[in-house]
Amino acid sequence: MLSRYPSLFLLSALISFAPGYTSGNAEESLNELVSRDVGDLCTVVTPRTTLLGDRIFFMSGDYTFLSSSSTKPIKTQSLYWLDLNDTFAVDSTIPAPILRSTQVPLDVSPNIGLQLNGSGGSFFTDNDTLYAYSGFAALTDDESNNILPSYNINTGKWKAVSVVGGNLQFGDRYKGLSAEVPELGLSYYLGGDFNSPTPGMTRFNSSDASWVNQTTSGVPNILSGAMVHIPVGDQGILVAFGGYNTAIKAQPNPNGQIYELAPMNQIYVYDIRSSNWYTVTATGKIPGGTSDFCAAVSASPDKSSFQITMYGGWAISGQRAYEDTYVLAVPSFRWIKIQDNSNTEYQPSTPQIGRRAHKCVMWQDSQLVVIGGIVQNGITQLNNASTCRVYLPLRVLDTSTFTWQAQFEPGKKYSVPSQIYSVVGGNSGGKANLTQPDGGWPDPYLKTIFSKTVTSSSVPSNTTAGTSPPPTKKSNAGAIAGGVVGGLAAIALIGLALTWFLRHRSRPQNVVTEEEVGSWRKSELPGSAVEARGEASPVGKKYEPYEIGREPEPETRFELAGDSGASEMAAGRPRTPPKVAPSLT
Numbered sequence: 001m002l003s004r005y006p007s008l009f010l011l012s013a014l015i016s017f018a019p020g021y022t023s024g025n026a027e028e029s030l031n032e033l034v035s036r037d038v039g040d041l042c043t044v045v046t047p048r049t050t051l052l053g054d055r056i057f058f059m060s061g062d063y064t065f066l067s068s069s070s071t072k073p074i075k076t077q078s079l080y081w082l083d084l085n086d087t088f089a090v091d092s093t094i095p096a097p098i099l100r101s102t103q104v105p106l107d108v109s110p111n112i113g114l115q116l117n118g119s120g121g122s123f124f125t126d127n128d129t130l131y132a133y134s135g136f137a138a139l140t141d142d143e144s145n146n147i148l149p150s151y152n153i154n155t156g157k158w159k160a161v162s163v164v165g166g167n168l169q170f171g172d173r174y175k176g177l178s179a180e181v182p183e184l185g186l187s188y189y190l191g192g193d194f195n196s197p198t199p200g201m202t203r204f205n206s207s208d209a210s211w212v213n214q215t216t217s218g219v220p221n222i223l224s225g226a227m228v229h230i231p232v233g234d235q236g237i238l239v240a241f242g243g244y245n246t247a248i249k250a251q252p253n254p255n256g257q258i259y260e261l262a263p264m265n266q267i268y269v270y271d272i273r274s275s276n277w278y279t280v281t282a283t284g285k286i287p288g289g290t291s292d293f294c295a296a297v298s299a300s301p302d303k304s305s306f307q308i309t310m311y312g313g314w315a316i317s318g319q320r321a322y323e324d325t326y327v328l329a330v331p332s333f334r335w336i337k338i339q340d341n342s343n344t345e346y347q348p349s350t351p352q353i354g355r356r357a358h359k360c361v362m363w364q365d366s367q368l369v370v371i372g373g374i375v376q377n378g379i380t381q382l383n384n385a386s387t388c389r390v391y392l393p394l395r396v397l398d399t400s401t402f403t404w405q406a407q408f409e410p411g412k413k414y415s416v417p418s419q420i421y422s423v424v425g426g427n428s429g430g431k432a433n434l435t436q437p438d439g440g441w442p443d444p445y446l447k448t449i450f451s452k453t454v455t456s457s458s459v460p461s462n463t464t465a466g467t468s469p470p471p472t473k474k475s476n477a478g479a480i481a482g483g484v485v486g487g488l489a490a491i492a493l494i495g496l497a498l499t500w501f502l503r504h505r506s507r508p509q510n511v512v513t514e515e516e517v518g519s520w521r522k523s524e525l526p527g528s529a530v531e532a533r534g535e536a537s538p539v540g541k542k543y544e545p546y547e548i549g550r551e552p553e554p555e556t557r558f559e560l561a562g563d564s565g566a567s568e569m570a571a572g573r574p575r576t577p578p579k580v581a582p583s584l585t
Contacts, residue, residue: 039067040093041080042388044372046119048135049359050180052153054410055081056361057130058371059104061119064385066093071385075117077104079130079151082394084363084410090396091406092389102151108158110144111169122178124187126206128154131161133189133204134173145169165211168202177227179238186272188238191222193246201270218277220268221247223259224291230306230330231299233449238270239308239330243291257316261289267333271449278446283438284335284423287326290315294370296362298399300416302430303453306330307420309338309368309399314356321354321376325402329424331450332434336423341403345375345391353377355391365414367405370395 047061058080062073078101082088088098106113112132115121121135131148145167150159176192185206200215225243229236244259264287269278293313299306308328314321323346325338340346347353358373375383375391383391396405400415415428425433441447 039065039096041096041099041393042066042071042093042385043073043383043393045073045374046357047359047372048115048119048121048123048132049361049371050123050125050130051084051361051363052123052125052130052182053128054084055153056084056369056371057081057123057153058359059123059132060116060121060135061372064388066385066388067096077106077116078102079104084369084408087407087409089407090392090394092392094394102156104149105158109147109149109160111147112149115149118174120174120176120192122176122187122189123180124148124178124189124204124206125180125182126185127182128152129206131187131204131206133178133187133202134169134176134192142167161209163204163209163211166213168211168213175223177222177225177240177243179227179229181229181236181272184235184272188227188270190227190238190240191220191225191243191246193223193244214275216275216277218268218279220262220277221245222262222268225262226293226295226310228295228297228308230297231303231454232306232331233271233273233452233454235272236454237272237449239328240268240270241266241328242289242293242295242310242313253317255316255319261291261316264289264335267328269446269449271445274445276445278443280333280437280442280446281439282328282333282335284329285326285337286335287313287324287337288315290322292356293322294358294360296360296368298362298365298414300426300430300432301414304426304430304435305332305416305420305424305432307399307416309362309397311360311368311370311397312355312358312373314354318352319379320352321356321374323351323354325397327420329420329432329434331436332424332432333437334423334434336420338402338419340397341401343404345395350377353382362399363408363410364412366399366412367408368397368399369408370397 041063043062043064044058045062047058049056049058051057059078060075063076064071064073080099080101082094082098083100086098088095104112104116109132115132115135118135122133124131124133130151130153132150133148146163146165146169148161148163150161151157152159173189173192177190178188180187187204187206188201189204190201199221200213200219202211203214204211220240222240222243223246225241227238227240229238241262242264243262245262246259248260250257250260265282267280267282269280270276271278287310290313293310295308295310297306297308306329308330310326310328312322312324323343325340327336327338328334329336345353345355353375355370355373355375358370360368360370363369372393373383374381383393396408397403398405398412400412400417402417402419416426416430417428421427421432423434425431435450436447
């Protein structure tokens with residue numbers, strides 16, 4: 001009989017019976033896994049990834065290490081990070097000396113085993129803590145979903161955090177869109193799918209360890225797209241685009257596609273203050289429908305414009321990956337096709353080679369740091385232990401020049417590149433002339449949002465807001481005079497309240513007790529096993545593993561799959577697949 005918390009059992013069984021591992025008890029298999037977690041990192045596929053402080057953290061997914069006894073992808077029990085205060089080469093594998101790691105305790109939460117063994121989840125963050133959320137995380141809809149494993153990056157300590165607000169990991173939530181606002185203590189996870197589409201967007205508030213499912217009007221249904229945070233308005237906005245629209249079933253086709261691809265000119269904007277969604281139509285050099293790409297944001301020095309850099313992706317209709325780079329300029333909402341430089345992975349003789357299932361973060365506006373992914377030629381994977389010095393596990397794009405770098409340098413400064421300001425106006429310092437979409441704003445409140453950058457650091461409470469924006473306040477002289485008197489009294493009261501608050505407050509973490517942790521120990525694991533996931537195929541073999549955009553195959557295989565076709569033509573780089581995904585417009 002399975003334990004109430006099955007994740008430790010499933011992880012031990014999957015490790016024990018996976019190819020390359022010897023069977024045995026869970027402790028022996030786990031020790032073997034950890035002992036192989038050494039050496040230069042060669043490949044990493046679909047890890048959960050985030051930038052917190054000056055470090056990139058990643059965990060879960062599939063890894064290949066050069067010094068391992070086996071060159072096949074493995075699961076590991078580690079959280080990894082790279083320190084971005086260092087200068088290091090990115091023209092080969094990730095050297096062991098710069099790859100820091102810590103072992104993840106398997107008793108930190110009921111579902112951590114499945115999170116380590118799976119993929120497609122995310123990290124929630126605040127100023128100093130990571131919280132691992134979802135990604136094949138839960139098999140049952142019970143209170144075990146409310147416990148998140150957390151890691152404090154300053155103390156190096158793991159802790160189980162019990163979250164209030166309901167069972168919101170939604171079972172096997174997979175390939176949703178995530179964005180974090182650490183300075184507000186807020187994190188967001190939108191959409192996702194595995195057994196069925198997941199509605200709404202989860203908002204996690206680390207200040208009181210709570211979350212809420214925000215299913216306000218207009219919430220998009222997306223998976224395998226991207227979502228980023230932009231600091232405009234009162235508390236910032238989220239911008240989401242691409243991937244699949246899970247509200248619309250695809251027409252039958254030979255690729256087994258389940259959902260329609262979201263058109264890339266359809267951009268969703270979420271205002272954090274009002275909890276409202278808006279849809280903006282983008283113009284310019286619009287990419288064809290794409291999924292499994294990555295995206296991150298740079299701000300011009302004067303904050304007059306923001307550049308969302310999108311790299312790579314997958315086209316299910318053409319069964320091919322892409323090596324292209326696009327920028328969505330905001331607030332003009334213009335797509336710009338980028339001509340990058342020194343791209344060692346682009347091959348003019350084989351333009352269908354590209355990268356998908358990777359993650360990226362933006363370092364100080366100036367460098368797009370790309371982690372892992374699958375490099376493919378059609379449905380053939382190219383990157384493995386014998387080719388990872390050609391198809392790199394870590395790439396860095398200088399976003400001021402759009403030049404791929406041979407090394408990461410932490411001190412680079414950002415300036416708006418000419419490829420951007422030639423479209424939106426201004427210069428390298430900003431001063432963008434185009435400050436609204438072509439044709440104007442679809443809602444006047446959006447103009448208000450984009451007229452100012454974030455100045456407030458207050459954290460909103462976890463309540464579901466209405467669908468209308470905050471009303472405009474009127475003022476008169478009498479109100480102002482009364483406000484002055486009232487304001488002085490309020491200041492005095494606030495001072496007294498703050499004094500009491502600082503004396504009595506300790507940060508609420510809803511920490512799980514030792515007795516609860518004891519109920520998850522490995523000694524309680526059953527002795528039976530489950531079927532292991534398949535491995536990645538060697539270079540040269542062709543395979544079509546299951547992905548959310550496709551109907552499942554009779555057997556589960558390693559994570560290669562499909563998405564849309566892109567119709568944009570770049571100079572010297574044709575990006576027209578054999579057939580284009582049907583439009584949703």
